[in-house]
Amino acid sequence: MNTMTGNEGTNTKMVEKATSQIPSLFFLGASVAAMGTSLTLKCLGKDKAALFVGQWAAPFLLLGIYNKIVKTEGHD
Numbered sequence: 293m294n295t296m297t298g299n300e301g302t303n304t305k306m307v308e309k310a311t312s313q314i315p316s317l318f319f320l321g322a323s324v325a326a327m328g329t330s331l332t333l334k335c336l337g338k339d340k341a342a343l344f345v346g347q348w349a350a351p352f353l354l355l356g357i358y359n360k361i362v363k364t365e366g367h368d
Contacts, residue, residue, distance in 0.1 A: 308362045311358065314359060316359050316363070318356075319352050319356030322348075323356070326348040326349045326352060334346075
């Protein structure tokens with residue numbers, strides 16, 4: 293049963309269609325790149341920038357999980 297109505301369902305389907313076209317490896321690579329960049333910034337003494345960039349790793353991994361779910365389960 294489809295519980296989404298109106299624009300919410302349409303927008304969700306558009307996002308899921310676009311997301312499913314991105315390779316899962318992209319999100320893992322983006323996460324590792326964020327961690328590496330954060331480490332580099334930390335070593336350069338740019339602590340605030342390192343913390344800012346380092347916080348990107350978790351959202352990238354979560355987007356990768358979302359991507360994998362959309363690819364395997366699809367949408368309503």
